[in-house]
Amino acid sequence: MQKFVFAYKTAEKLVNDVIKPGLCSGCGACIGYCPYIKSYGERVGVVHNCKQSEGTCYRICPRTETDYDHLRKETFGDVESEPVFGNFNKMYFARSCDESVRDRGQYGGVVTAMSIFALQTGVIDCALMTGGNFTAAKPFIASSTGEMLACTGSKYTASPSLSLYQDAVKEGFQNIGVVGRPCQCTAARKMQQVTEIKGERISLIIGLFCMGSFSPDFYKFVKSKGLDEYEKMDIPGDVKFKKDSKEMILPYDEVRKYIRDSCSICFDPLSELADLSVGSTEYDYGWNTLIIRTSKGASLAQDAVSSGIIEVKDYPIDRLPLLGKAVFNKKKRVLERRDAVYLEISDRERKYFLTDGGGV
Numbered sequence: 001m002q003k004f005v006f007a008y009k010t011a012e013k014l015v016n017d018v019i020k021p022g023l024c025s026g027c028g029a030c031i032g033y034c035p036y037i038k039s040y041g042e043r044v045g046v047v048h049n050c051k052q053s054e055g056t057c058y059r060i061c062p063r064t065e066t067d068y069d070h071l072r073k074e075t076f077g078d079v080e081s082e083p084v085f086g087n088f089n090k091m092y093f094a095r096s097c098d099e100s101v102r103d104r105g106q107y108g109g110v111v112t113a114m115s116i117f118a119l120q121t122g123v124i125d126c127a128l129m130t131g132g133n134f135t136a137a138k139p140f141i142a143s144s145t146g147e148m149l150a151c152t153g154s155k156y157t158a159s160p161s162l163s164l165y166q167d168a169v170k171e172g173f174q175n176i177g178v179v180g181r182p183c184q185c186t187a188a189r190k191m192q193q194v195t196e197i198k199g200e201r202i203s204l205i206i207g208l209f210c211m212g213s214f215s216p217d218f219y220k221f222v223k224s225k226g227l228d229e230y231e232k233m234d235i236p237g238d239v240k241f242k243k244d245s246k247e248m249i250l251p252y253d254e255v256r257k258y259i260r261d262s263c264s265i266c267f268d269p270l271s272e273l274a275d276l277s278v279g280s281t282e283y284d285y286g287w288n289t290l291i292i293r294t295s296k297g298a299s300l301a302q303d304a305v306s307s308g309i310i311e312v313k314d315y316p317i318d319r320l321p322l323l324g325k326a327v328f329n330k331k332k333r334v335l336e337r338r339d340a341v342y343l344e345i346s347d348r349e350r351k352y353f354l355t356d357g358g359g360v
């Protein structure tokens, strides 16, 4: 793998460029290497000024300078990226073949099924996941089927699960999986390049689709509305809370204000740097959309299908323009913002979204 020379920066610069302007995505990547950076729930703070001129924290943050073309090249080789969906090999509708995984999963349980399969086949020996529930997301190192099953379900706040990477390394895990939001996939690809933190142990990245996550204030909102009595939350347009047959629906406008500022500059709603990206289908909530991106992701998914772990069907061609339009518009909005300075993409790509319209 070709090494890239980064200009290292200090933790103080991380504070000035990312944390103070409210651009931290809460991915957790900067936690665990340095005694001066701490997390308080889903907030990150630098507790002491760092005298180092070069900091891993700055280097791996997904909101500091991020050269997408370089990361794409490292991940996919010298192939051109599709501007809207990113590099991909195939796109399917998919679901776990195990009904109990589907029942517990957010939608078709593909993330859980693929994580367990990767563990059982030795592709990974643990995964950084998110346990707890929508009233309290908890980063977790899952190294057994039971632990992975316990992490099912989306928690719509930011879970700083990458903060456990150093713990996983110290515990001796050699092949570490990452299940995360797009910002976490970007950070994980940056981490893979840093041998000082043993980033090469990241062996599989399963990325979630994500149009935005909520700030910690969302927890207060949930409590104040008495919504913590529900077990599951979903955002199929409106915001739905469920427990057994009991259901409560809120208009999305009531929660929109809790979206983290950092998400408004995110250029990557589909986890383009992951090995596999998984999201909803937007209409059939027993299934997922599964995007196969890397050759590693492709062979794992192929083996999972032939072993009866997941089932797939063709992505309906009439749905593609709908997904494409949502992603195109999100990327365009980000490029129009002046504060998305972290984003390094080619002028050609920028132009595709800002002037050509890409025909979408």
Ligand SMILES: Cc1cc2nc3c(=O)[nH]c(=O)nc-3n(C[C@H](O)[C@H](O)[C@H](O)COP(=O)(O)OP(=O)(O)OC[C@H]3O[C@@H](n4cnc5c(N)ncnc54)[C@H](O)[C@@H]3O)c2cc1C
Binding pocket: 104, 105, 106, 107, 108, 109, 110, 111, 112, 113, 128, 129, 130, 131, 137, 151, 152, 153, 154, 155, 156, 157, 158, 159, 161, 179, 180, 181, 208, 209, 210, 211, 212, 213, 214, 278, 279, 280, 281, 282, 288
């Ligand atoms: C904040 C957020 C926003 C999302 N927005 C969209 C969207 O706009 N459109 C869309 O199609 N899909 C979105 N998703 C993805 C979707 O909710 C499902 O996670 C995805 O479809 C996988 O479904 P599944 O049935 O395979 O999940 P499961 O099998 O239930 O697995 C879910 C996995 O997600 C992980 N996880 C849960 N919460 C978090 C978190 N906060 N951060 C990191 N990892 C987490 C868990 O570790 C678990 O492994 C979002 C997810 C999150 C967490």
